[in-house]
Each structure stands twice: as structure tokens, then as C-alpha cells.
Amino acid sequence: MSLWERYLTVWVALCMFVGVLIGRFLPTVPETLSKFEYFNVSVPTAVLIWLMIFPMMLKIDFTSILNATKKPKGLFLTTTVNWLIKPFTMFAIASFFFLVVFNNFIGHELAREYIAGAVLLGAAPCTAMVFVWSHLTKGDAAYTLVQVSINDILILVLFAPIVAFLLGIGNVDVPMDTLLFSTLLFVVVPLALGFITRNVVVKKKGIEYFEHIFLKKFDGVTIVGLLLTLIIIFSFQGERILNNPFHILLIAVPLIIQNLFIFFISYGGAKACRLPFSIAAPAAMIGTSNFFELSVAVSISLFGLDSGATLVTVVGVLVEVPVMLLLVKIANSTQHWFKGYEY
Template sequence: MKEISWINDNTTILILIDIAIAFVLGIFYPDIFSYLGEYAIIAAFIMIYPIMINTDLRSVKESLHSKKFISLSLIFHFVISPLLLFLILTLMVNDLSISAGLLFIAIMPASGMAVVWTTLKEGTTQLAVVVLAVSTILAIMIVPFGAYFIVGNYVEIPIEIFIKSILILLILPVTLGYLTRNTIIKFKGKEKFSEAKPYIKTISIFGLLTIVFIAFGKEGQTLLSKPLLVVETVIPMILFYALGFALMTWVGIKAGFSKQDIIALNYSSLTKNRSMALAIAIVALNPLSVTAIALVGVLAQLPMIIVYGKFVDKILSKHFL
């Protein structure tokens, strides 16, 4: 259990080590990743399926008691978020493949990390859980639509491969995850399921590490030849998260939410499921788009979430005196 806890608590460190190893191997032994790329969809499924087991989709019922909160979060998620990022990318990014990868993140549902960060900052955890569940269900319809009409304007999306990836990496994991969760709880009870959750999460982390390894390894030589790629990818997304956090904090205050609800609103609205985006993109989008998605998670989303967490108390304390 100690080893499991260490892995779950130090995922960011493991990802950075993973990226460094993949980057070096990708430069000197690129053929390895051409071979591993064929198994990316398997690794992606291993990553997403456990996440869906740990996601309580039944909490959707509780959204009926928080209509204003859920509506605002989902509107930002699937409407304002893509529009805001589209505007930023139009002004700052010239490469269509990079724009495609970043916009693909914008149409993703909430991430499980939204719940984690909301809990850590003593926000209203249950609201974050509800947004996670509702946005995941809606993503089954919105992600294919958004990818075709938004991302498809930037890069060619092989429709057959994309539909296959959506089925395997979104619809199937959500369905099996829901059934697996209910089966375990039915036959073993909620207490046993709670005990198993850390192990289930660890399986997902190994899938994530494999996907990141393949993504960065395949683009090792590209990153070496395009050192400004990191800047062109990360800077627009840092601006996106900064504006997003500022906007949703203002919206939460104007809506009359409590300090705890505003914290949950920010994290549930802005913490995109970058892992799901990476998993689908590595199968359906071009390599440069995949690289952009991989860079954003480590160098933009996570740092901005941490920065917001550092200053959220000071920001909200000025209003809630």
C-alpha cells in the first residue's frame, strides 16, 4: 500500500521522469516508438477505464439541486472555453496542428483532478463530483461533434479512425466503468470499493505514463528541431487558464456563490481531462497535435492549477470578509 500511495501522490514527478526518458530515447532510437505506437490505443484504454470506475455517474441526480452551478460550469466547459481559446489561438498561434491539439483539449470534459484540487482547497467537493459526472456523459455527444466542426477546420481527421477511438476510448470505458463500479459495490460493498480505489487509480497512472512515453518519444526529434514549439504551445494556454480562472471567479461572485462553491466552480470548469484528449488524439490526430496536448498538461494546466491554489484564499478573502 505504501508503494501504491507513493505512486498516486507523486504522479507529476513520474510524468516528468517519463518525459525525459522518452525524449532521449526518441532522439536516438525513434524506431522503438513507431512500434509502440501500434499499442497506444490499448494503453489509452487502460488509462481511461479505471478513471471511469472511480467516477460516480449516479451523482448526476444531485445536479437537480445545483442547477445554477452546474449550468455555469458546463457552459464554460463546452461553449465559452472553446470560444475563448479560439480567440487566443487566432491571435497568437500560426501552426494549424498546434491549434488543433489545443482546441481538442478545450472540448474535453472535466478531469478527476478537479475533485482532488477542490477537496485540497476545502471547496464544495460534491459539486465538483457532479460536474465531473455530467460533463463526462455529455462528452459522449459533444466531443465527436466538437472535433468534427471545430478541430476539423484545422487538420484532417480520419473519420473512421476517430469514430473507432471514440467508441473504444470514451463510450466503452464510460459504460464498462459504470457497470464495473456498480458490480463491485453490489457484491463487495462500498467499504471494499473504497479500499480498492487507490489500486484502480494506480492502474490508470501506468496507462497515462505509457501514453505520455509514446507521445513524447515519437516527437523527440521534432521537439529537438523546434525548440520554440514549447513556447508557442504553452504561452497561449497559460493565458487561457489565467483568463478562465479570473472569469469564473468573477462569475461565481456575481452569482452569489459561497467561497467554497467558487473554488469548486473554478476547478470543475477549468481542469480539462487532458489525459482523455491525449489518449484519443494519439490515435486520431497528427503527431504535432498530440505533442501540443502532451506539453500543455505538464507545462500549463498543472502549473496554473497550482498557482490558483496558492492565491485563491487571498483573492476570495478580499470579497468574503
């Protein structure tokens, strides 16, 4: 592993800390960046996510995408966990902790707001960031892309009805423009750029040059994109985090439990299906991680910037990266469980 990957947890913690400090002491930075938004999506963040995703898109041979669609077990597993298990277990776990365990600390009204934020996270499985976790577990990039593509389609159809059902809200106003624009930015654009770049380089220099020289030039780019993204995210939320340290700890508990539960359900399911590790690890990651851009945007739209629900979606980002890095380590250290499994 490279120096970046070996000490990634340290770099992540430092970037979160730097982001909070920037938000607290240099508020003009996030204020300026917030002006560059389109359909509630931060353009600077989108550019950095491109940096994360683009190197992985370069590795995709489009013939392998067609082959991935012929291997339905992993797709079925991911879809089942994401949409039939995850939103409902998130609601149950959040309700238990906020209404029962922590009710004396936060009160009933705020507990309901926190549950709403947790539901928004649980109903929005990951899209863009899963490419990072797939990269760190040496996952099958083409299969991950197919999983993400199917997930994006299902989000468009299922997100609003599930949120409405769990929260009892009949008129959930989901910003469809944000959904569509996020999908375009975080999947379609980097995929198209990767496809064009790969074809041009292979045509001019050959496949050997592309795989052994050209791709090496992008080593570390994904990690740098992740770290810079975290700085921007936490610069926007620094004041809120500093003003609510105890509640952030309380919110983090059910979110972490949910993440661990979903990961082991998915990972165990992948082993039961005898999926190869390159598919099993990303399949577990996509449900465990969250589409935080969508969750935050919808929460602000429904409940307001200063609501308890929005705070929960922000804490979701705070706990997700360290937890996902832990799960990446667990997956990489247990890949021998999948030895001999082939698709």
C-alpha cells in the same frame, strides 16, 4: 497527500524526458506501438487511460448522476466557456502572437499553420484527462462524468463547424470514427466496467468493505496511468521536439496564456455562481484542458504529420500537463473561497 501526488510535477517531468529519449534512441518502441492503432487511436494509450479513469468510475453511485442533472449551473458554465469563449479566444491569442509578436521568427506561412493547430486545440475541450484533474482536486466524480458526457455530445456537433469557421475551411474532414471510438474507449467502457465492478463488490461484500477497503487498493493507479501515458506520447514525438526547440518555446507561450485565461474565467465564474468547490474545480479544468487525441488526429488528417499545425497540437500536450498540475495546486490552495457554498 501520497508521495506520488506530492511530487507529481517531478514525476511528470521525468516521464516526459524518458519518453523523448526513447523516441530518439529507441525508435523501434514507438514504431512497434504505432502498429496497435484503431481509428487513429492508440490502443496502448487507451489501456493506460483506462487505468487513469477506472478508479474514479468505481466511486460513482449512479443515483448521484441523476442528481447532478438537476444542478444545471455548473453544466451551463462549462458549456458556455467551452464553446462560446474558448475556441475564439484561442484563435485571437494565437493570431496575435504568431502573426504579430513572433512573425519575424517564424514567417507568415508557418504562422498560419501554427494558428490552425491552436484552433484545433481550442475547439476540443478535454474529455478523458479531466477525470485526472477532478481526482486531484477531490471533485464530484458523478458531476464530472455528466459534464464530460455533455461535452462529448457537443464535440460531435460543434467541433467541425467551429474549426471550419475559424480557419475558413469549407470542407473540414473530421474523422468521426475517431471521435466516436475515443468516446467509447475513454468514457463508455471504463464507466461500464466501474458500474459492474461496484455492483458486484457491494453485493458480495457490502458498501463498507467497498468504500474503506476495496477502493484503497486502487490508490496511486490513476497517477501511474498518467505517467505511463506521458512516456508513450512523448516517445512518439521525441524527434520532433528535439528538432524544434526554439519554435516549441514560441508555440508554448500563447497556449499557456490561453490555458490560464480560460481557467480563471471558469473558476471565477464558478465562484460567481456560488458553486461548491467539488464542482467548481472540475468545471474550470474541463475547459482549460484539451482533447489532445482528437486534435492530433484531425491535424494529421487535414495538414499532415510534418505540418506546423500538428507540431502545435503536440506542444499542446507538452505544456498542458505541467500547467494543469499548477492549476490543480492553485485550486486546492484556494478552495476556502468556496466555503459554505452548497448546491
